[in-house]
Amino acid sequence: MSQTKTKDHAALAGAFIKDEERVDWHDGALWYIREKRDIAAKQIPEWEQLREAASNIKSNVISNLHEYLLQFEANLIKNGITVHWADSAEEHNEIVYSILKAKEINQMVKSKSMLTEECHLNEYLEERGIEVINSDLGEYIQQIDNEPPSHIVLPCIHKRKEEIGELFHEHLGTEKGLSDPTLLTRVARKHLRNIFLTRRGALTGVNFAVAETGEYVVCTNEGNADMGAHLSEVQIASMGLEKLIPQKKHLGIFLRLLARSATGQPITIYSSHFKKPRKGQEMHLILVDAGRTRQLGRKDFRDSLKCIKCGSCMNTCPVYRKSGGLSYHNTISGPIGAILAPNLDMKRHADLPFASTLCGSCSNVCPVKINIHDQLYKWRQVIVKEGYAANTKALGMKTMAWTFSSPVRITKVGEAGRWFLQNIPFVLNNKFNPWFKQRDMPEGPKESFTEWFIKNENKKP
Amino acid sequence: MTTREKILDAVLKNQPATTTLPDTSVFEGDSNELVQKYMDVFKTIGGSCVLVKDIAAIKTFITVNFDTAKRIVTTLPEPGDSFELISDNVDPHSYDDVELALIKAHFSVAENGAVWLTEEVMGQRIIPYICQHLAVIVRAESIVPTMHEAYKKIGEGDYGFGGFIGGPSKTADIEQALVLGAHGPLSMTVFIIE
Amino acid sequence: MNVGLFIPCYVNQFYPNAAKATFELLQKSGVNVTYPVNQTCCGQPMANSGFEHLSKGCNDIFIENFSSFDYIVGPSASCVLHIKDHLHSDKDEELAANIRTKVYELVEFLTDIVKIEKLNAFFPHRVGLHHSCHGLRGLHLSQMSELNAPPFSKPQYLLNMVKGLEQIKLDRLDECCGFGGMFCVTEEAVSVKMGKDRITDHSKNGAEYITSSDLSCLMHLEGILHRNRSAVKVIHIAEILNGAT
Numbered sequence: 016m017s018q019t020k021t022k023d024h025a026a027l028a029g030a031f032i033k034d035e036e037r038v039d040w041h042d043g044a045l046w047y048i049r050e051k052r053d054i055a056a057k058q059i060p061e062w063e064q065l066r067e068a069a070s071n072i073k074s075n076v077i078s079n080l081h082e083y084l085l086q087f088e089a090n091l092i093k094n095g096i097t098v099h100w101a102d103s104a105e106e107h108n109e110i111v112y113s114i115l116k117a118k119e120i121n122q123m124v125k126s127k128s129m130l131t132e133e134c135h136l137n138e139y140l141e142e143r144g145i146e147v148i149n150s151d152l153g154e155y156i157q158q159i160d161n162e163p164p165s166h167i168v169l170p171c172i173h174k175r176k177e178e179i180g181e182l183f184h185e186h187l188g189t190e191k192g193l194s195d196p197t198l199l200t201r202v203a204r205k206h207l208r209n210i211f212l213t214r215r216g217a218l219t220g221v222n223f224a225v226a227e228t229g230e231y232v233v234c235t236n237e238g239n240a241d242m243g244a245h246l247s248e249v250q251i252a253s254m255g256l257e258k259l260i261p262q263k264k265h266l267g268i269f270l271r272l273l274a275r276s277a278t279g280q281p282i283t284i285y286s287s288h289f290k291k292p293r294k295g296q297e298m299h300l301i302l303v304d305a306g307r308t309r310q311l312g313r314k315d316f317r318d319s320l321k322c323i324k325c326g327s328c329m330n331t332c333p334v335y336r337k338s339g340g341l342s343y344h345n346t347i348s349g350p351i352g353a354i355l356a357p358n359l360d361m362k363r364h365a366d367l368p369f370a371s372t373l374c375g376s377c378s379n380v381c382p383v384k385i386n387i388h389d390q391l392y393k394w395r396q397v398i399v400k401e402g403y404a405a406n407t408k409a410l411g412m413k414t415m416a417w418t419f420s421s422p423v424r425i426t427k428v429g430e431a432g433r434w435f436l437q438n439i440p441f442v443l444n445n446k447f448n449p450w451f452k453q454r455d456m457p458e459g460p461k462e463s464f465t466e467w468f469i470k471n472e473n474k475k476p
Numbered sequence: 477m478t479t480r481e482k483i484l485d486a487v488l489k490n491q492p493a494t495t496t497l498p499d500t501s502v503f504e505g506d507s508n509e510l511v512q513k514y515m516d517v518f519k520t521i522g523g524s525c526v527l528v529k530d531i532a533a534i535k536t537f538i539t540v541n542f543d544t545a546k547r548i549v550t551t552l553p554e555p556g557d558s559f560e561l562i563s564d565n566v567d568p569h570s571y572d573d574v575e576l577a578l579i580k581a582h583f584s585v586a587e588n589g590a591v592w593l594t595e596e597v598m599g600q601r602i603i604p605y606i607c608q609h610l611a612v613i614v615r616a617e618s619i620v621p622t623m624h625e626a627y628k629k630i631g632e633g634d635y636g637f638g639g640f641i642g643g644p645s646k647t648a649d650i651e652q653a654l655v656l657g658a659h660g661p662l663s664m665t666v667f668i669i670e
Numbered sequence: 671m672n673v674g675l676f677i678p679c680y681v682n683q684f685y686p687n688a689a690k691a692t693f694e695l696l697q698k699s700g701v702n703v704t705y706p707v708n709q710t711c712c713g714q715p716m717a718n719s720g721f722e723h724l725s726k727g728c729n730d731i732f733i734e735n736f737s738s739f740d741y742i743v744g745p746s747a748s749c750v751l752h753i754k755d756h757l758h759s760d761k762d763e764e765l766a767a768n769i770r771t772k773v774y775e776l777v778e779f780l781t782d783i784v785k786i787e788k789l790n791a792f793f794p795h796r797v798g799l800h801h802s803c804h805g806l807r808g809l810h811l812s813q814m815s816e817l818n819a820p821p822f823s824k825p826q827y828l829l830n831m832v833k834g835l836e837q838i839k840l841d842r843l844d845e846c847c848g849f850g851g852m853f854c855v856t857e858e859a860v861s862v863k864m865g866k867d868r869i870t871d872h873s874k875n876g877a878e879y880i881t882s883s884d885l886s887c888l889m890h891l892e893g894i895l896h897r898n899r900s901a902v903k904v905i906h907i908a909e910i911l912n913g914a915t
Contacts (some may be wrong), residue, residue, distance in 0.1 A: 038863065040865070048652075056816075068503070070501055072496070073495065079494055084484065086482070100479045102479045136863055150802050153649035169572040170648065174651075176651045176653070199654045200658065204659060227631065228826075236658065237658035238658060238660025241602075245568055245602040261628070264628070267503070267624040267626065267627040268623075278648075280587075280588075280642075281589070284646060286639060287638075288638040288639060290633075290636055290637060290638070291635075295898050304630060308483060311487065334860055337864060371850070372846050372853050372864075375807035376808075376816060379817060388807075396720050396722050399720030412719055415724075416716050419679065419715075419727070419728050419733060420710065420728055420730075422707075422708040422709070425679060429682065448775075449855040450893065452862075453858070453862040454862065454890065454893025457685075460683075463682050464682045465707050468705050468707065
């Protein structure tokens, strides 16, 4: 799915918002999940200490990543898992392809992996004659609609059940107009069960990888990762370098935080710990860089690598809720996406750190206490310095800085603004003024506070 | 230079100064009333929880509540009528038509209703996922309060595969409507032996 | 106690009544308050747009005007926060650092420094409190709804002292209004939608007035209210606490 010119967030958001009823529904659905997270968090008295501990563990990971990677690799090999390293998305895709080709597998089932979405793995394999089916229901729906997931945990949160029903009618032959979620899920269950039973290759993501023991954990609610993996001849796990945790016992902390942050559940239904291949099965794990070491080197932004992909920042972000994940034009959307994406392609994603009011709610819900809103501010400075701000914006800012750095100039401008608003309001109240589109301008009072103060300077209250 | 070397070099060059690991031994659960806590949580997840005296009671419960004409498998020794012993020597695909699987957990966790299973108690890895209905036996005294105690119990864990299972499979991908029974079992029953 | 009154540029021009109320309230609380007339802008509009490097001029003027005071107080959480976090000086960083420790938003100054216990104010209306994000998550004027932590609210504490005032309860305690500085025009559609949704929350829960520590939020909400001919009004918290009727 290539795009010639990506529209920026503001344009995509503007289009999404036109359907106000849909926006209200989308916004309400995600806010409800934020509320469930709050309820779950408030049931754990030590919640804030857990966040702090998780944050510190992840700081230790990224500051000792070299050592943990070596330890992890050694243990994986001991456990009988073949380890691969991929520098780029392309290299990752090549590795997956060669593993499957070696066993003459041309059909693979895949459970949720944002990394493989980032790498555009499915397209790569399809172009080379390997069919890939996404087994997570939400991702399956997005796949048959030829659209990327809009949310990392809830892939089709932006779709109404009628639209999903229509897709199932077209692709799975269900009755036209059928939109009941339970019935649709039963149809998908039956269809995907057949996929699980017939696919010799299965690929999963990795939620957590334990350096100490060489095992990795995959969390799902649907059971699709397990259905694919335990029936496969070849099982592949794709993992970003940053998914490591040092010791097994740390899983206690992360698994207590993950599902509660993501959906308000105390734990995902399945938390599967893969350590050794099944009898007669081959297991592979691909360690992927694809820009992560570059982010690791950025002092102000490396903490973004602590992310455990819970999606809670998206659920709380009012901009995300009201503009939809697809308006971020990046696999990972929302607040965390906005601090990861500029590292991948600063030009393409220069608009994302500006798609925020810097309200800070994201940083507060993040289970690993990433200072997301601080990083958004800092990315803005970098993007401007690197020259990715629009020229008109730079000129406007320079003018503003020049005006505001002189008491005389700022007074003159203020006076002028008030005068226009009082006497010839249409100079400012017109369609060229974006403020004015849906809001009235403030009124222009007769005198500023400074003017009043100077006049009344010697009076007592 | 191989990719491996290239990546490891970049990591070593870019990683910041080391920070220490926090002391996580401070996290501890409350060990009171674990059975009741477990049962309350498991019910809210959409599972069924039954207190029983012994295995015989479980078998009776199953014959009453499940269709014994369909395939029921178990890891229990001396399965008896209606129950088939799981073999770890057959093709996992052959378990596609299992209606109910009855297995034993190592322990369960009160704060989230999850049971901990490893390959050795599953019979085969696929069993608890492929069956239409899952039944798990838990000894009351094995219930732990939180995941911290759980990982203490699991320890180093020398298994090829292990998993927490916290209820029937589910999805809310279609308009956030909760549906029990996604790709894993449609239901889960936990029998607590006191 | 010598207090320098910091009036943000847009408050000075468009909301002089809020500035007056702040001035009077500080005088009533017993502090010696001066208003340096040559102050300009804190530099936030440039900084938040990625042009932090252009705000040096503003920083220098701020330091020049305010370094001599014991405290610097302003009726704007976002401008105060910006100074607290981002005031730097090439000429005298120590001075800048010192100023950062003594700049306060009005509400927190009254509760934490003056330690006010009663107010002679009467405002017989139903009021919705809008927590500006900078005030809430930046200055910690109230507890943040995301955290598992004991509740508190400095603005609410002061509003409780106002006779006749009834505070309404919102569905979403502290969701952002959507102003966000330049965001209000660069992402106009999202900004306005966010504002509309906050207004709906206030009006359906019975608010006659929406109040806040931040006039930027109120200016944005007022713009929407006026365009939609709503009966709901906005008012800066200083005006309520100073005895508006």
